[in-house]
Amino acid sequence: MKLIPWECFDEIEAYTTCAYDDFHNIMDMSFHNENNQKVLKNRETLAKQLHTDLNHMVATFQQHTTNFKEVTYLDGGKGMYTRDDAFIGYDAMYTRDKHLWLWTFHADCCPVLLYCRDQGIVAAIHSGWKGTVGEIVKKVTQHLIQEEKCLPKHIYAYIGPSINQENFEAKDDIIDLVKQMSFDTSSFYIKKEDGAYLLNSKGLIKQQLLNLGVKEEHITVSPYCTIKDEDLFFSYRRDKSPHRNITLIQRK
Template structure:
């Protein structure tokens, strides 16, 4: 069966046990503003909203989450209580009942998926060599400026006992540089910590700038020791391609898509969803 429209399967060269997926607004059970893109809002169906906090029908969200969990036999997707911060949850010590409050998660446990939900913010997936550890991070501008990627990378490398230069990274869909206008405070939050970040901002009018989240993430990862050649993806804009992805900045009332990554158990292959 084919992947639902606009889903992105992250490939991990020489890291056969790692699986990663970025979902879209297509392929599920939600309707209305949470439905798949195209046509009038009232007529929309087939939405893959995974957010339980955005006003969607809880039964539709539960069905969508069940479908995501069926990507691989025995897969358990761990959802976070995201607060636009820099905390990293250790899923290896998770009690499997509570909802961790964090904006990133790391694990070495096969079949346990680190997952972040987004609708313009940047989802970032990371994998250690040999599939010994994986992590997912929710990188909105606040978390990105505050160090969520550096914290996630540190936690991942600590788990895997590897160097940042060996870590593979995938950047998922997010609001692109033609649509993400920010104020001087946002620019200063990045440039004050990393001068090179100035290249990721383009002035549109006095005190206003277009920001490139993809470039900002790459710059922060490279400064933390990640090889530029091992950073994949990026460049897919949720606003420009809003028929395929949820976008909070454009729609306000909308769903959430996911970026998730996990270690497959030996002999397990990913099940394709149609």
């Protein structure tokens, strides 16, 4: 299975899965009421490649919310074999526990990983446009700072493969919500001649982190675009794909 790593520190491990293997087999990772046995086999293949098993991984049933929760080693396996026991309605997780892989599903939405090095906390966040305008990354990071005593100067972030600005066309309904965010967002969208806009969702997420004191040099923004890089990623906007990539992280 092809994996794109986030190379941060030796004490963590993080990757994004690619849409196809070396033989161009579809490597879908999300249950969607068809081919679930194939998805389960793909997940088991990934776990084996990472020298672990599905009982040391956890996934939520994402619903484009700004809800998040702390998970522990005891939650390993939830959402892995079936969607029925996944945590419903949470789009982010964090943990202090080692050897527990946190998953976030995405096609064009943005996966965001956090590593709070001083407290030994990792987080996985799903930030689609609804999560972005709802500032889920801000909410999770602020919680880690205020409640888990993470110092911003020790927080590292990865804004993963997702739709880039040149391909993210948005209408007034989305841009009106962007304008209502808690900071000046005017530099993150460009109006086109036809009245639509091009939206920089990765930039909006990065700004949420900067506003909380995370250092710019500690923020890695993936250059990959899920629309453009069709040989690497599934994309709902491009081809209405029901398939999903995952971005995942663990403490070693």
